[in-house]
Amino acid sequence: MKNKETLISRDLSKNQEYIETQYSHGVNMDFVSRPLTAATGRYHLFFYSTTVDTKQLSNHVISPILSSKKDVPLPALLAVPGIESLKDMKKVEDALSSGYVVIFQEGCREAYAAKIPDLKHRAIEKAENEKTVKGPKEAFTESLDTNISIIRKRLPSKDTIVENVEIGARPAMSVSLVYIRDLANPEVLDNIRKRLKSISVDTVCNIEILEQFIEERPLSLFPTMLYSERPDNASNYIAEGFIVLMMDNSSSCLIAPATIWSFFHSPEDRYLRVIFGNFSRFIRASAYLITLFVSAVYIAITNFHSQLIPIDLLLAIAASRERVPVPVFIEVLIMEFAFELIREAGIRIPSPLGPTIGIVGALILGQAAVQANIVSPIVVILVALSGLSSFTAANYSINHTLRISRFIFICASSLFGFMSLLGAIMIWTVYLVSIKSFGVSYMSPATPSTKSTHDTFFRILLKKERWRPVFLKPQDKDKQ
Amino acid sequence: MVLVKRPLKTRELLTMAWFMVGLKSADTTPAMLAGHTKNAVWLVPIASLLFLLPSFLLLMHLLKKHKNYNLVELIQHLLGSKIGTLLCLLIFLSAFIVIVLDLRNYVEQINYLYFPNASTTFIFTIFLLVCFITASKGLESIGSISWMFMPFILFTIIFILWLGQSNAVWNRIFPIFGSGLGVILTEGWNKSSLFLEMFLLTIGYQAFREPKFFRRGIYLGSGLAFFFITFFYLTYAIVFDYNTIENVAFPYQETTEIVTLGHFFTNVSTFFMVGWLICSFLRFSVFLYLLVWTFGAIFKVKPFESYLLPFCFLILTLGSIAPSFVTNELSVREVVLEYISPIFLLFPFLLWVMSLLRGRRER
Numbered sequence: 001m002k003n004k005e006t007l008i009s010r011d012l013s014k015n016q017e018y019i020e021t022q023y024s025h026g027v028n029m030d031f032v033s034r035p036l037t038a039a040t041g042r043y044h045l046f047f048y049s050t051t052v053d054t055k056q057l058s059n060h061v062i063s064p065i066l067s068s069k070k071d072v073p074l075p076a077l078l079a080v081p082g083i084e085s086l087k088d089m090k091k092v093e094d095a096l097s098s099g100y101v102v103i104f105q106e107g108c109r110e111a112y113a114a115k116i117p118d119l120k121h122r123a124i125e126k127a128e129n130e131k132t133v134k135g136p137k138e139a140f141t142e143s144l145d146t147n148i149s150i151i152r153k154r155l156p157s158k159d160t161i162v163e164n165v166e167i168g169a170r171p172a173m174s175v176s177l178v179y180i181r182d183l184a185n186p187e188v189l190d191n192i193r194k195r196l197k198s199i200s201v202d203t204v205c206n207i208e209i210l211e212q213f214i215e216e217r218p219l220s221l222f223p224t225m226l227y228s229e230r231p232d233n234a235s236n237y238i239a240e241g242f243i244v245l246m247m248d249n250s251s252s253c254l255i256a257p258a259t260i261w262s263f264f265h266s267p268e269d270r271y272l273r274v275i276f277g278n279f280s281r282f283i284r285a286s287a288y289l290i291t292l293f294v295s296a297v298y299i300a301i302t303n304f305h306s307q308l309i310p311i312d313l314l315l316a317i318a319a320s321r322e323r324v325p326v327p328v329f330i331e332v333l334i335m336e337f338a339f340e341l342i343r344e345a346g347i348r349i350p351s352p353l354g355p356t357i358g359i360v361g362a363l364i365l366g367q368a369a370v371q372a373n374i375v376s377p378i379v380v381i382l383v384a385l386s387g388l389s390s391f392t393a394a395n396y397s398i399n400h401t402l403r404i405s406r407f408i409f410i411c412a413s414s415l416f417g418f419m420s421l422l423g424a425i426m427i428w429t430v431y432l433v434s435i436k437s438f439g440v441s442y443m444s445p446a447t448p449s450t451k452s453t454h455d456t457f458f459r460i461l462l463k464k465e466r467w468r469p470v471f472l473k474p475q476d477k478d479k480q
Numbered sequence: 481m482v483l484v485k486r487p488l489k490t491r492e493l494l495t496m497a498w499f500m501v502g503l504k505s506a507d508t509t510p511a512m513l514a515g516h517t518k519n520a521v522w523l524v525p526i527a528s529l530l531f532l533l534p535s536f537l538l539l540m541h542l543l544k545k546h547k548n549y550n551l552v553e554l555i556q557h558l559l560g561s562k563i564g565t566l567l568c569l570l571i572f573l574s575a576f577i578v579i580v581l582d583l584r585n586y587v588e589q590i591n592y593l594y595f596p597n598a599s600t601t602f603i604f605t606i607f608l609l610v611c612f613i614t615a616s617k618g619l620e621s622i623g624s625i626s627w628m629f630m631p632f633i634l635f636t637i638i639f640i641l642w643l644g645q646s647n648a649v650w651n652r653i654f655p656i657f658g659s660g661l662g663v664i665l666t667e668g669w670n671k672s673s674l675f676l677e678m679f680l681l682t683i684g685y686q687a688f689r690e691p692k693f694f695r696r697g698i699y700l701g702s703g704l705a706f707f708f709i710t711f712f713y714l715t716y717a718i719v720f721d722y723n724t725i726e727n728v729a730f731p732y733q734e735t736t737e738i739v740t741l742g743h744f745f746t747n748v749s750t751f752f753m754v755g756w757l758i759c760s761f762l763r764f765s766v767f768l769y770l771l772v773w774t775f776g777a778i779f780k781v782k783p784f785e786s787y788l789l790p791f792c793f794l795i796l797t798l799g800s801i802a803p804s805f806v807t808n809e810l811s812v813r814e815v816v817l818e819y820i821s822p823i824f825l826l827f828p829f830l831l832w833v834m835s836l837l838r839g840r841r842e843r
Contacts, residue, residue, distance in 0.1 A: 441624070
């Protein structure tokens with residue numbers, strides 16, 4: 001049953017009073033309540049001056065009303081692209097909050113919302129965090145409409161669906177699920193909807209927060225949704241049967257389900273010719289291995305398995321460590337920590353001070369530390385190598401996984417050399433294969449194997465990619 | 481939510497079977513066998529295979545014939561619940577004793593060869609902990625991880641076999657039958673329980689996407705395992721020669737000590753230890769899981785994974801009983817293997833007879 005208070009009255013002044021109290025007119029500096037007297041009767045306009053397009057307001061709303069001679073219904077009179085009739089005050093409030101202009105007419109039981117919002121956002125810019133040399137450059141921006149328009153441009157089809165799900169209460173925000181109707185697995189879609197509906201907090205303002213509410217294992221070391229700022233990446237995934245989540249105020253999207261490979265791949269791998277792309281993947285794979293294991297292996301070898309090192313090299317290492325007072329483990333830990341400090345500072349430091357980081361990093365933590373006999377030069381080389389390699393990560397989320405895992409392996413290898421290191425690797429890997437993202441095994445399609453594009457470590461010729469990733473159980477498996 | 485149900489296919493079982501059975505090529509087993517057969521040690525797995533093959537094929541045939549059963553269910557179905565359970569218990573106990581002895585054996589190898597100053601119990605605990613965590617993630621994860629590490633282990637195997645050839649003298653395979661053909665056949669019969677993992681794996685007959693994948697996986701995996709075991713033993717025989725091979729306790733590790741990688745890397749044994757250790761972790765994870773699975777199937781406990789930890793404690797305690805490596809290896813392991821071999825060689829025939837009788841009665 002509708003509450004009597006929320007109904008729109010025929011009496012314009014009553015409506016005016018109601019809205020003005022609700023929106024704290026007079027306190028809220030940008031809330032405009034404007035009466036309008038035309039030849040056809042009395043009108044009243046409400047809007048936020050900061051969220052509507054004032055030019056359109058005067059040209060396409062106010063002037064037609066003032067110049068009209070006959071009593072034509074408002075939808076026929078106003079020359080704006082979207083106009084909606086509102087039956088009760090709840091809808092009026094929603095429309096006002098979304099940045100529309102709401103028009104009341106004397107003696108009329110309904111109000112009209114003219115959709116001329118002008119919400120400010122950044123222009124479309126180049127992708128900052130996922131750079132490519134070959135391939136499109138545009139990135140998502142903080143406006144949902146713009147982002148969806150970019151996706152629509154890439155997937156112009158009636159099957160591309162943008163579905164909204166409301167979450168939160170203060171204010172209710174909508175999450176857009178973008179997918180292809182006859183590809184995406186309905187079970188996964190339902191699961192995502194269910195997870196979205198089960199969010200019970202008041203505010204989820206952007207996709208980065210949303211990710212933490214809907215992922216399966218919030219405490220896990222591995223992200224289970226792919227976070228990307230590239231529209232081309234998103235639309236490629238949509239075309240394969242994945243589902244993309246977007247929200248206003250986020251210049252990125254979430255792609256679900258995610259496998260470990262999606263974090264390892266860069267969209268550029270597909271834009272480059274197959275050999276070039278695979279070469280780049282090979283370099284990246286080596287870099288991942290280096291960043292995870294180089295320091296740990298150094299500790300294991302020097303502490304426990306020194307017989308493995310050829311005698312000349314062993315003497316060189318011993319000589320360089322001669323005057324270093326701390327054990328190798330502590331030495332490596334100090335340097336790794338210092339590197340993490342530089343990295344963290346590099347992100348937070350205001351850009352005019354940026355060059356300082358270079359000087360501090362290179363001179364003080366590198367050269368001076370060696371000269372002061374706190375660390376040996378070989379450790380500086382190793383830490384620099386592992387740090388540099390960690391920057392090759394194609395995705396920011398996996399970058400953290402690699403860095404934290406590195407510390408786990410360093411600690412493990414200091415216990416029992418290769419034995420404890422391999423034990424840690426076993427546990428780490430078995431955890432990796434055991435997790436699932438929205439019902440999809442994290443290592444698919446390598447293991448468990450299914451028909452797919454076989455795009456794991458290396459990719460095959462695009463012409464030979466016959467199947468969509470079947471681990472998603474898409475409605476149409478055949479790609480060709 | 482799981483999108484792909486029962487995802488395991490041939491490749492996962494292939495690697496599991498291969499590593500489980502095949503790791504015999506790199507532990508103290510060849511030393512144990514060489515004590516009797518001298519340089520003909522490489523013929524023993526072939527002899528064992530000849531003895532095992534009929535009973536194993538028979539078991540696979542029965543599993544194929546009576547669909548919807550795994551090893552334990554099949555035995556209980558054919559032999560009735562009382563005798564069936566008794567036989568299952570016998571199989572389970574054999575496997576349990578073997579895992580206890582083998583684990584101690586491996587821990588001693590690690591301890592003796594790589595960490596001589598550490599305490600055995602400590603290494604035992606770490607080793608078991610890793611196996612426990614791996615096993616507790618379930619069959620799918622163990623299968624997947626086996627497949628993931630396969631390239632690395634294959635690389636290690638091929639590399640060591642290839643490097644080993646530089647120190648090999650092929651004429652050392654003579655006398656071809658070592659201490660004599662009779663000894664080889666006796667050893668092959670007596671030690672055929674070395675390969676009891678093949679039988680134990682059939683507990684997972686229903687766990688794969690299709691039984692077809694299981695059959696393919698276990699045949700290929702065991703085939704590969706036997707091939708590499710034979711090849712490794714042959715390599716040991718031609719690297720160490722007739723008399724020396726008896727005295728080499730750890731042929732794999734000794735071989736890795738001998739080989740060099742050019743003039744720069746002269747001591748690469750640690751490199752080969754990495755592949756070996758990964759394989760050991762995998763083998764015992766699978767073994768532990770299968771053991772507890774068998775236990776769970778016999779006593780109808782679900783989910784049986786919660787019994788992994790108690791079993792680990794039991795294995796740790798029992799494994800620490802043997803006062804030394806030598807007692808464990810020479811007195812206990814060899815005798816136990818000889819005692820349990822007939823069980824595995826004969827029980828499929830018993831099942832087969834019962835299946836025939838049952839079929840006749842139904843007709």
